[in-house]
């Protein structure tokens with residue numbers, strides 16, 4: 246039976262929109278607590294296309310199970326390169342994921358825990374008792390007592406909950422052939438990469454090469470990428486430029502806000518849970534998604550939707566302070582980036598996680614990084 250033929254309309258305890266790391270983690274946690282769960286994703290194939298640089302801290306394996314096949318390689322350190330040619334290395338044990346496989350495994354775990362999944366299925370609007378979904382050109386109503394919006398950056402569910410579009414950076418990324426193996430990630434700052442940075446992340450025989458900027462600079466990205474690739478050749482990172490893939494997308498970079506609205510919860514990028522400075526969002530998507538799914542199921546078991554607010558408290562406790570501190574640093578970064586009287590290198594040292602100066606304003610901000 247094809248996806249379009251499988252009946253999904255009906256009534257569920259929880260409807261999860263989006264089968265990325267946040268949605269699959271939420272669906273799994275809720276199903277494990279005995280809730281009936283439907284997870285829908287507009288993509289025909291979970292995890293594809295990949296729109297990610299695929300780096301996660303190794304600590305992620307404490308919170309989510311995935312097979313070693315999802316790891317393209319391990320990474321030991323991060324080297325930050327400043328425009329004055331100086332470089333700084335810090336420990337940064339990480340995994341370079343095969344993100345498409347990772348997302349697929351997480352979705353499979355949700356299904357194995359009892360959740361139902363429907364791909365090629367887009368949530369299109371609210372209905373009085375749930376959502377209207379569209380698949381195979383047809384609209385259907387799905388009833389649900391709780392809706393978890395895990396539909397990524399520019400989330401429709403967040404919009405239906407009344408939120409304005411969140412602040413983002415925009416990134417362009419190429420996958421290139423990597424002639425020499427390397428076990429660190431490189432980060433490059435330049436005034437041209439306004440409000441963000443460029444990266445070179447090794448993945449075995451290939452590398453993810455990307456540049457992020459504030460949205461107003463998006464049209465510059467192709468030229469910036471050309472210049473960056475040429476510089477990488479000059480730096481002997483690669484012998485010649487061989488591009489085997491192109492991707493990109495928006496990354497949330499805002500101060501985290503409200504995530505529970507009546508019976509609606511937001512998780513992952515839909516909740517703006519990526520780090521405002523680094524753009525890393527996979528770990529928080531997994532953590533937040535797990536909390537959202539568990540708490541949604543608990544609320545239904547108690548018959549008390551007020552309990553959903555526990556989610557807001559738990560994610561703030563787990564990673565809210567680090568996001569707020571990152572947002573505080575981002576404000577300073579964007580405000581001072583083009584000021585002629587500001588020393589650019591000092592600004593980066595104060596606003597990038599690879600320098601100890603980043604952590605120094607804790608007391609002033611009243612936040613912890």
Ligand SMILES: Cc1cc2nc3c(=O)[nH]c(=O)nc-3n(C[C@H](O)[C@H](O)[C@H](O)COP(=O)(O)OP(=O)(O)OC[C@H]3O[C@@H](n4cnc5c(N)ncnc54)[C@H](O)[C@@H]3O)c2cc1C
Nearest residue numbers: 263265266267287298299300368396397494513514526527
């Ligand atoms: C270029 C780039 C590089 C990045 N690099 C990194 C990195 O190296 N490390 C890191 O930690 N983070 C990185 N990120 C951020 C990371 O990719 C996200 O934070 C992460 O994917 C968030 O997971 P999620 O589950 O919230 O959302 P997503 O992974 O975006 O999943 C959302 C899902 O919702 C589906 N969907 C959307 N709308 C609907 C709808 N209406 N109906 C049904 N389904 C819908 C989408 O198809 C998608 O599958 C990067 C992002 C970009 C753009």
